[in-house]
Amino acid sequence: AGKTYTIGVSNTVQGNGWREEMICAIKAQALASGEVAKLNIAHRNTDAAGQLEDLRNLISAKVDAIVVNPADPAGIKAALAEATKAGIVVVAVDQAVTEPSAYIISNNQEKYAYLGAKWLFQQMGGKGGVVYMRGAAGASADSDRDKGFKEALKEFPDVKVVHEVFTGWQQDQAKQQILDFIATGTPFNGIWTSGIDNVIVDALTESQTALVPIVGADNAGFVGQLNKVEGLKGAAVTNPGSIGGAGVTLALQILDGKKPAQQTVLVEPSLWQNVTDAGKAQLKSAADPSLSPEWPVSISIPNWTTYTKDQIVACKGPGE
């Protein structure tokens, strides 16, 4: 097939490593597929209402498909329905949407939290205090993860949350919060973070506090620390930003008439721990010091993305 399609992209968080990787994956995949003539990307910080605006602008621009990372599963339903009505293929990535006509390829956030938390509580020997460092209050990804975390917590009745706090997914906040908490002298046996992880390791080492098991995401910085920091036990749960690339692939498949069996495809997270040999090997191979520490290292998803590392790092779409 020649380069024929125009794909619209809508994303509502800017300046965050994960989202930037997602955008680059979309561009790289569009380029690698050879089927996309033009990308039309709306990428800025806004809310669901702002995303409605962006989506409608994309509809006005008459794109063939829209890949959207929804600000909220329900909040953009109206515009997605309008898009479908206009004959546009809609693929939601990262989070689900409630609009039934849209396709979804998503990371399983509930599972993400459950997997990490369960591992952590096992490492703690099924008892003790855990520090629970959440994301941004009021964000839907945060409340999904909270469900997973709580589910794991139920399985370990002797694990207590000694400190629960919202980092707002901000490095500086998280660091000050953990340092403040350390200063209180309250004992704790493990830390679960919602992906703001490397500053927590830094804080522990800088304040010469005994290292406890830490769960984070597969961000380049944290993966590096898992490999290098002496005495650090921890696990990275994958939450690939490259899901964006997968979204493009799905959209192109549908445009080419190859509809998937289900509307929803979930990408299951996996957990890389540095306490087993297998896990260590995974971490070693995944580590990539050349990436920005905020970027997830899982820069590709087998079967879904076809670009090379150079392509995603170059972050260039068709026509650039």
Added chain:
Amino acid sequence: MTTNPILDATGVAKSYGAVAALRNASLSVLPGEVHALMGANGAGKSTLVKILTGAIRADKGDIRIRGQARDVRSPADARRAGLVPVYQEPSLIPDLDIVSNLRLTGTPLEPFRAWVRELGVPDLDVNDMARDVPLAILRVLDLARALAVEPDVILLDEMTAALPANLAERVIDVVRQQSKSGRSVIFISHRFIEISAMCDRATVLRDGETVGVVDIVPGIEEKIVELMLGARVEKTYTKSGGASAAGTVEATHPRLSVRNLRVGTKLQDVSFDLRDSEVAGVVALEGQGQDELFGALSGAIRPSGGTIEVDGKAVQFSHPTDAIDLGIAYVPGDRTEVLLMQQSVRENIALPFSARLRNWGPINMGRERTTVARAIERLQIDTRAQREVQRLSGGNQQKVTIARWIAADARTILCFDPTRGIDVRTKQEIYRLLRELAAQGKSVLYYTSELEEVQRVCDRAIVIFGGRVVDVLPTDIADEAALTRASYGLPRHAQEDIGILAGASNTPAGAR
């Protein structure tokens, strides 16, 4: 008199922290009376007016209106009680047009228009924004707005201070009419000539206390001054010889030489010289181009034609700093234009020292302190409330604007009505100061709205009318009558009488 006072205040006190603005003031006004409220700068006159009209709350005191005790809580409340003030500062809302300003205060438009015409402003556009109206006209509008609601008592705080003679005269006429029609007026002014022209009685304040109530009769001025100042102050012609004495050694070039100066449509064609060691007076009715003249000479506005030479060299000012670099300083009439209200007296006076880029570095605090102290001393500034200039009384604020340039040792000072709102003693001091400056070889261009000042301080008077110099009068013939005639553009020998102020100089009741 057996009538009961319409307004009777006793034992009024008000303190701002350590500063007692009023200690024990009283004031009793009869119906139909024009009552002068007098006192030196900072005596507490404005404070009393503000208390009577609810703009501020007194700490103590008893206020009776028509015999009934009344707690006036706000200006709106005072208005309902029949007390309408015109404060020392304009009270129109700058961003509203005049009609809206009237609506805001519930003032009927037609009577207002009539009063404005009566007060000598025939061509007012009521759709103008208040901020575009010149200060003197604003004062008139403030007064017309007060008159239009027909109050029982009208309080005028230095109403005439910013007015040129022609407008001041109309105000006095109007005030007289008011008292004839049975209304009372409380009138604050530092000009004895106005007081004697129309007031019935005067209450004198000193340091926040009422020190006397006198009937205005010919010759009472000395007594009032004595009450005000607590001691006798002799009033003499300060002028001594002037340029004719000092100017015998003519410099090769005049200090400032203006030729065919034009600014927009207001200033048409003005030429004159200002020499070292002289005080040249400028006399003009309101709006004859004097603001533009001073603005152009100080670099604040750009002339549209003509030349300015300083010490024989042609100059073009694009910013006041250019003029200041050549030693030319400007003291505008409206002190709010030049004061840093939230800063201390010291910082206000020292401001020009830091102005230029090369003086942005560390300040020599010791030197500054002595320089500033000397300037304060020289102008006798009452610095009890010196931490913020906004807390000084109006007159003392006025002095700070001059002190700044005395401290900076400017060679030429352009003074625009500097004695506006200044008490008699300070006026004398300022006259003396200006003469001293001249004696030291400095030069002063002096615009005044009080014509009698010309003979006190100036070496000659440049009269401007319609944007042109119409006459230059030597001091000996520049009496008020001659100046008034000239400022209406009448030739020097015409003999019509122009209004009461011109006539007043012939009456023995004059303040000399």
Added chain:
Amino acid sequence: MIRFVRKNGWVTGLFVLLALLFVITKIIQPGYGAGDFGSLVRAVLPFAFAVAAQTIVVIAGGIDLSVASMMALTSVTAAYMMNGASEEFALLVVPMVLLMGAGLGALNGILIVVTRVPDIVVTLSMLFVLQGAALLVLDSPGGAAAEWLKELIVGTIQIPGIPDAINAWLPKGLLLLLVCLGIVWIPLRRSWLGLSIYAIGSSPLAAFRSGVPVARTKTIAYAFSGLFGAMGGLTLTMSTGIGAPIPGPYLLASVAAVVLGGVVLGGGRGGLVGPIVAVFVLRLVRTDLTLLAIDPNVTAIVEGTIMVVVVMLGAYLAMRGRTS
């Protein structure tokens, strides 16, 4: 007429700019039509109300940093109350939420007047308080909106007797916007209260001396701001069908549009039409950037530049006007 144009020069200029942008849009996307205009209007709605809320307090000499939080709180409250409730119940919810907005706005004003803390600090504090309250109502996006409420901004007004071609260009959202703003603003602007709001913004001292009850007027201005904020919050719920406790980007956008609209920060000058037109301009620029498929990172640069250049141009023209 000339006087009108001169007096309203800035707003006239904005209208011209807007018309120009429509032409450009039509050139970029020849298919740009009535439906797309409807989308524009819906995008404008929350911004327009945020800007209206900001405008009124700025005219009164204040600034309201809590607009976006106010919108978030009223939006979640509405969505929370309508969740699972009947369609008729929403008839009750709407006035309640509007009242709540006005009340919280008045609280802003009262705090400013009573504590004498500057507006910017009080409303900054309220930004946190309202945000916190929104999180207490709903800790993540959720809730629902009544169908009739959502329908209010969908589709066009059918005025009988007017050809469909014109009707198509009259989206319901526009009517809603004009009615909601007009109902409040027009009578206000003509009333003594409206004058007082301008007066306290221009010079609180002179206003007080002119007999304006400054404290009360300020409180009322903030109450109106809260009311507009609540309308904005409701439009958020209407368009998304949910409530989100995290405030959207309405604070800075509202301040920017207020200034672009010719309202002077500091108070006393300006009107509501300018800021609303400015909102349309800003939204249309965003549309054009999307239509042009400009690199998303460059769009921030473009938006920033437009803001600075337009205001600089205005300032430059004003300077020229003053000297000539």
Added chain:
Amino acid sequence: MSDQPLVPLVVLLILLVVVLQILRPGIVNERWIANTVKFAIPLAMLAGCQTMTMLTGGIDLSVGTVATMAAFIMATQATHFDPTIAILIAMMPALLIGLANGIGVGVFRVHPLIMTLGTSLIGIGCLQVYQRTVIATGTKVPDFLAWLGTGLSYGIPNALLLFIPVAAAIIFTLRRTGFGRLLYAVGDNEKATRLSGVVYWQVIVALYVISSLLAGIMGLLYVGLIKAPSLSLVEPLVLPSVAAAVIGGTSIFGGRGGYTGTIIGALILTVLTTLLSVLQMPEGARRILFGAIVLLVTAAYLRITEDR
């Protein structure tokens, strides 16, 4: 300005610390104090920018962007350049944005809020574009910045080595130099300064350049403290920096205030953040409390100082 009553502010600060100690006994220890100081310093530096600009009746909303740019550019450039060179490169945008702000405000008379908001948007956009070019270079925080940001010597944060001279310079500038006087003067009555020979744009351009450079330095220190450069690193500190200056008694309308108060304001905010994050309560309640306390502190301070 020199008679800014600081005592009540300090009392309020101590009060907050006492409340914290009561709620979490034992927390107020040497380590906690060092942490608090470490986090208050960057905030105080940013609030220094606000203090200076607010004195002239302005505000600088671009400081967050400027500091973030400095941090991010330095961290990415340091991977292949000497740290000194990386720092010099990183300060260039700060200089440019400062100049642009100064010219916009000083010459074209654009309202500072809009001008700095606009340059901040432009800066962020440029940073995003730049970021694209350095995805594969990784980042590096030079050791000495990490030492300065996070290190302690004898239990005292090393950051004070930078902060004390900076703070002393700001305080001295404001109180004892001609430039400082002009900041107050311009904020008080611009027309008056003009008639006294002050050239407005010179003051304003200098001011915004200084503010921007200070923000840039703060960004470098901050990335030393956080050690994770991101594209929104300093953005969350912008509103708090305004709040710190205002709590410290600087008037947003110009002409009034000083830096000493601002420093204490920054400490108060930092302690308050701690207080709220160690209190276990719903996030919503935390924010409500935060807002309420900020308002209460400012109101109390105003009450106490007004009666003097």
